Amino acid sequence: MSDKEKFADIGRVLDLLCPMHAVLDATGHIVHAGATTHKLHPSGDVTGRRFLEIFEMKRPRSAVSMRELMAMAGGKLHLQLRPNPRTDLKGILVPLGDRPVFGPAGGAIVNLSFGISVLDAVNDFSLTNADFAATDLAIEMLYLVEAKSAAMEASRKLNLRLQGAKVAAEEQAFTDTLTGLRNRRAMDHILNRMIDTRRDFALMNLDLDYFKNVNDSLGHAAGDHVLQTVAHVMVSETRSEDVIIRTGGDEFVLIFLSMTTSDKVSAVAERLIERLEEPIMFGDKECRISASIGVTLGSTYEAPDFDQLLDDADVALYAAKRRGRGQHVLYDPSLRASAQSEVVYMPERRRG
Amino acid sequence: MHGLINRSVERFVHDTYGEETWAEVMRRLDLGFAEFEPMLTYDDELTVKLLDALAEVLDRPDTDILEDIGTYLVSHPSFEALRRLMRFGGVTFVDFLHSVDDLPERARLAVADLNLPEMELREITAEYLCLTVHSQKAAMPGFGHVAMGLLRAMADDYGALVFMEVKDSKGRRETVEIRLLETAFASGREFELGARAV
Numbered sequence: 001m002s003d004k005e006k007f008a009d010i011g012r013v014l015d016l017l018c019p020m021h022a023v024l025d026a027t028g029h030i031v032h033a034g035a036t037t038h039k040l041h042p043s044g045d046v047t048g049r050r051f052l053e054i055f056e057m058k059r060p061r062s063a064v065s066m067r068e069l070m071a072m073a074g075g076k077l078h079l080q081l082r083p084n085p086r087t088d089l090k091g092i093l094v095p096l097g098d099r100p101v102f103g104p105a106g107g108a109i110v111n112l113s114f115g116i117s118v119l120d121a122v123n124d125f126s127l128t129n130a131d132f133a134a135t136d137l138a139i140e141m142l143y144l145v146e147a148k149s150a151a152m153e154a155s156r157k158l159n160l161r162l163q164g165a166k167v168a169a170e171e172q173a174f175t176d177t178l179t180g181l182r183n184r185r186a187m188d189h190i191l192n193r194m195i196d197t198r199r200d201f202a203l204m205n206l207d208l209d210y211f212k213n214v215n216d217s218l219g220h221a222a223g224d225h226v227l228q229t230v231a232h233v234m235v236s237e238t239r240s241e242d243v244i245i246r247t248g249g250d251e252f253v254l255i256f257l258s259m260t261t262s263d264k265v266s267a268v269a270e271r272l273i274e275r276l277e278e279p280i281m282f283g284d285k286e287c288r289i290s291a292s293i294g295v296t297l298g299s300t301y302e303a304p305d306f307d308q309l310l311d312d313a314d315v316a317l318y319a320a321k322r323r324g325r326g327q328h329v330l331y332d333p334s335l336r337a338s339a340q341s342e343v344v345y346m347p348e349r350r351r352g
Numbered sequence: 353m354h355g356l357i358n359r360s361v362e363r364f365v366h367d368t369y370g371e372e373t374w375a376e377v378m379r380r381l382d383l384g385f386a387e388f389e390p391m392l393t394y395d396d397e398l399t400v401k402l403l404d405a406l407a408e409v410l411d412r413p414d415t416d417i418l419e420d421i422g423t424y425l426v427s428h429p430s431f432e433a434l435r436r437l438m439r440f441g442g443v444t445f446v447d448f449l450h451s452v453d454d455l456p457e458r459a460r461l462a463v464a465d466l467n468l469p470e471m472e473l474r475e476i477t478a479e480y481l482c483l484t485v486h487s488q489k490a491a492m493p494g495f496g497h498v499a500m501g502l503l504r505a506m507a508d509d510y511g512a513l514v515f516m517e518v519k520d521s522k523g524r525r526e527t528v529e530i531r532l533l534e535t536a537f538a539s540g541r542e543f544e545l546g547a548r549a550v
Contacts, residue, residue, distance in 0.1 A: 129442075129545070142545055147463075158392070
């Protein structure tokens, strides 16, 4: 068998086992290469070209001569394709020796692989299954990447839908997430039910005083802590059948069932203000607030109307604020007259 | 049952028969929701009820519907990703057939809790192969029919001409008999590794 025949034989073996190989002669020129290696070059044929002119050695160190390249035999090589798209490649070099059973004396075989750059490489070089050895896991890896991307996309869409559902559920909820009290949405519902069932009750509008100072000077975390403490105080100062609603930032509405006398409701209001004026500790900082309260009694109306009740409690609340902080006022129609006669700024409070 | 299975049935009905038909199926089931979530798990029994309701609404044998679902899954544009994943199985249709054994394993690689029925391919002659689908074990009665529909569409995809039929075996497993008439009948559809489906 001539050398040339032997060479052609081994070339066929290499072509099948490692389609991305190159056989180099002693001067570092490519004398034979696998089909995939040829695809890496824009000309589609690497035969006769100098290996290092096509591939740049990056690690473990650069090489400009065949001798330098041979010195790295047996270890993992990091190479980069010189022509665009400058694909990163992994490789291994095996020297053929001085009297090789096949191939050029003093030459070498280099086998190459894309490593992680295979994802781009299949695009850049229009590779197909046939460009990889049957035993190469590259196809399985590509499969996995696609399968996982599809599964992740499905998961991502589910997350988005769940997120949307959560927001919708929160919007429909009757609970204020910060304080655990009822929220504004719950108020309409509760008040309407009470009026419909003709139950007697006292309606209290409560605004925190100096709360803005806490928020401004100590930050929102302190503000949130104060609101939670306030909620706790209100719950402990009311009966379980009473309803406490946080209608806005530092605004609350309290509904006391079966409370029909001004004495009783005044006592509760006084007690609430007293408790809320107790210093609230936030870390080592002391927060001091108070509360203004306006009250109206459901029993004083012939036909209680939701909007009317809230509006009257509001008028009482502003009267309380005008008397200085930490006051409570029971609604009386005369308050409206005095409110109109005084030239005071009264911000419009919205219910609902 | 994995939500992907129910969702596939849903997409099939939607794309093939329209929104109103799907709405009618869901009305009959009365589940309190209108769509299946592909990434959640549902009762196995529900999938059976879903297919029963569908057969009723469409007034067609469930085996025909199952086969159509199989075909739909790899031929409809909205499931292009699945067709591509299938094509990773082999360069030729015969190659692909020999990868079908791995299908449940491949499915698990993609979605860890997706359990497809075990499948065994036997090559009786080079032109006559049998695929046994152990559908009952995976709680997917009749999955052999889905497999046949899927293989039919894949044969088309590879450009192979095949004759197939399903032999049922007491509902526990189905055997798809595959007769290869010509492996390169038509040119088939393109498959490039790099052209990822979106």
